[in-house]
Amino acid sequence: MKRLLLLIKLGFLVCFSAGLMAQSLEEKYEVVDLCFKGNKELSDGKLLNVVRTRETPWVVWKWIYSLFGKEILGGQKPEYFDPVVFASDYYNIKRFYEDNGFFQAKIDSIILLDKSKREVRLEFKIVEGKRSFIDTINIYGIEALPEDVAKNLFKDRIINVGDPFIQENVEQELKRLISVFANSGYIDVKVKTADAQYYASTNNFSIIFVFEPGERYTFGEIKIQQDTAYPQISPKVVLRHIDFKVGEYYSEEKKIASERNLNRLGIFEVARIESDISNMQTYTQIPIRMILRTRDFQELTPEIGINDENNAFNVLFGVGYNHRNIFGGAEFFSTHIRTNLHSLKFSKLFKSNMLKDSSFVSKTELSMQFVLPYFINNKTNLSIALTAMLDKQPLYYLPSLGFRLGTQSQTATYTKLFIDWNLQISDPKSLNGETSTIVYRGARGTFEKQFNSFVAITLQRDKRNDFFYPSEGIFQSVTIEEGGIFPRVFKGLLKLELPYSQYVKVALSGQWYWDPGKKRDLIWALRLRAGSAILYGNSPLKNIPLTQRFYSGGSGSVRGWKARELGAMSSVIRGEGGRALVEGNLESRWNFLKGAGSLWFIDLEKLSMVFFYDCGTIWLDPKDIRASDIGMAIGFGLRYNTVAGPVRIDFGMKLYDPDAQAGNRWITQRRFFPETFKGGVIHLGVGHTF
Structure with a gap:
């Protein structure tokens, strides 16, 4: 009866809406306002996602659309009232409320026409009513299952007794249960019943799942099929990196994870694992076929490119040698010699006094890794x-x-654990003789020969949907580092005379990505970083090594400043870093030429624009932290997408400059073009800022 009444009301709404428009069929009415009133539990944003009617865009966006006839540069077409679509929106809202447990919700609509302006205002009035909850959850057909499988069916449940009834969650719970069956060998499981029974007397639901598990399957014979035109890898190596064996219960999850393991080795160009059901020898054993094609084991590669190491634009020159199977067990050996030039003053590269030239910035590195x-x-x-x-x-x-010496472990699907132990002998030299750090702090510890040891433990969780171009998901990282324990313990045994630093360091980082329209047109990205290092014990050096300090400013940091030029200390010593860091970055990534096609050889759709807000700084010591020291920057940039990530150019301006005199720190207190704009900084880089 309720469904019949809804259909009658829907039909009346269609006729009523059509009748309003019948007098002027040639006219179009722009939707200047679309609003929801009375909704409390379900937000406007959620309701907008289920309706097709849209408000007409701002006049500027309509004007841009009229120029190009495409939705580029932010241009959007006008939105006109369609009575049939509006009537279906009414039904969609009603259904959406029911799917979220509001079976007593009442929906009314108001249509206000302005014939003189050819505009229409639309309103949905909502009385949500009492929400339905889940009374009981029953799963049948699992009585004969092994105990471990039955336990897994009740672990990590998406719905529980007492939860609000949400249809989508019930469907996700069904998928989860089917996945548990499929990953326990029951790949032919049948769903006999999946029902949500509504009881009008209580206004609540009883959820019922009835399964027929069927036969339990195991992994059968494993065949390895390698492309003979390429170097071969030992089958033992391949079998060692898969998560299943012949005779184990079949699991789609293990098959996918095993394929991931093989691709992670870096030795395969193609690594696929397939269930060869057509060649089953027994009824319950599923043969597995592995299709592999290796990459060249050895390669010698010249390296010429650009990067943004140390938050600065660098030109890279180098040569590298890689061997991906040096001892026959997929062991990877590499050696590289690289030079990063930041100042781009190539003429100074071979001068005898280049190390004493403060305008010359570079890094040369020779490395070997196994x-x-x-x-x-x-x-x-x-x-x-x-x-x-x-x-x-x-x-x-x-x-x-x-x-x-380090290890990297995939501890869970989205989580990695890194443990690294580093030994470092360094002999830093100041260009000004005695360091200004000693003058500032009255302490020994930066520019003298030293032997340092540090152990770092890093836990990362990466749920981004794309490594190079994320639009949804999160990335989180925490690092705990200890310096000094090795030379302290073995100093006497090894007769170490060089000073070292004893410290504990913590670094936190989080990144979040949103795509509100789900079209990758406008993506929001946020990053927060913080870190602190504290000396402890009777540390012979009263500062941590230069390589382990925090730095601020530059293309991957606060973009209103150049690399390593931001800090709450004397400008003379900012390049030496600090022991405390706070930074935040907010970006709006706008694909303003989506659908624009190409211009000559340039794919315009790969161009995008970024608007950003950055804030942060470093301090010499955690106890020096003050909110008033934090610098802020705003700006914009362009991105061009490539297979290796976007190439970017950014222009950052100081929004708040803590170094400026009082009364001249905020952008509103300075003249824009002669001071703020002229003092802006251009940054070049590869890859998104984060």
Whole structure:
């Protein structure tokens, strides 16, 4: 009866709406207002997602659309009232409320026509009523299942007794249950009943699932099929990196994870795992076919490119050698020599006094690395690296030798654990003789030969939907680092005479991405970073190593300042970094030429614009942190998408400059073009800022 009444009301609404428009069929009425009133539990945004009627855009966007006839540069077409669509919107809202447990919701609509202006205002009046909840959840047909499978069916449930009834959640719970069956060998499970029974007496629901599990399948014979035109890899290596064996219960999840393991090795150009059901020898054993094609094991590659290392634009020159299967077990060996030039003053590269030239900035590095892909298990690798580096900065140059022993483990689908132990011998040299840090702090610890050891543990969780171009998801990272324990414990044994630093350092980072329209037209991105390092014990050096300090300013930081030029300390020593950091970045990434096609050889759809707000700074010590020291910047930039990520150019201006004199710090207190705009900074880089 309720459904019949709804259909009658819907039919009346269609006729009424059509009747209003029948007098002027040639005229179009723009929708200047579309609003919802009375909705409390379900937001306007959620309701807008279920209706097709839209408000007409701002006059500027309509004008741009009229110029090009396309929705580019922000242009949007006018939105006109359609009585049939509006009537279906009424039904969609009613259905949406029911799907979210509001079976007593009442929906009314108001249509206000202005014939003189050919405009229409639309309103939905909503009385949500009492919400329905889940009384009981019953699962039948699982009585004969093994205990472990039955337990998994009740773990990590999406719906529980007492939850509000939401149809989508019930459907997701059904998918979860089917997935548990499929990953426990019951790939032929049948759903006999999936029902949400509504009881008018209580206004609540009883959820019923009835399954027929069927036969339980196992993994059958595993065949490895390699492309003979390419180098071959030992079958033992392949089998070691998959998560299943012959005779184990079949799991689609394990099959997918195994394929991921093989691709993570970096040795395969193609690695696919398929269920070869057509060749089943027994009724319950599923044969597996692995299709593999390796990459070249050895390669010698020249390297010429650009990057934004240290938050600055660099030109890279180098050469590298890689061997992806050096001992026959997919072990990876690489050695590289690279030079990053930041100042781009190539004429100074070969001068004898280049290290004492404060305008010359570069880094040269020779490195060797060996990676053992299977360490403890196939989700963990072990790496050993040796590096020799000469880092030239405006205030100092830093020659160093380093050793790193590290592990990387895929602890969960979206989570990685990194553990690194580093040994470093360095001999930093100030360009001004005695360092200004000593003068400022009255403490020893920056520019003297030193031997440092630090252990870092990093936990990362990455749920972004795309590595290069994320539009949804989150990325979170926490790092805890300790310095000094190795030389402190073994100083006497190894007869170490060089000073070292004892410290504890914590760094936190979070990134969030939103795509409100779900069209990748306008993406919002937010990053928050914070870090602190504290000396402890009787540390021979009264500062942490230059390589382990925090720096602020630059293309990947606060873009109103150049690289390493922002900090709450004397400008003379900002390039030496600090022991405390706070930063935040907000970006609006606008694909303003979507659908624009090409112009000559340029694909206009790959161009996008970014507007940003950055804030942050560094401090010499955590106890120095003051909110008034934080610099702020605003600006805009362009991106051009490539297969290796976007190439970007940004222009940042100081919104709030803590270094300026009082009364001249905010952008509103300065003349825009002679001061703010002229003092802006251009940044070039590769990849999104975050």
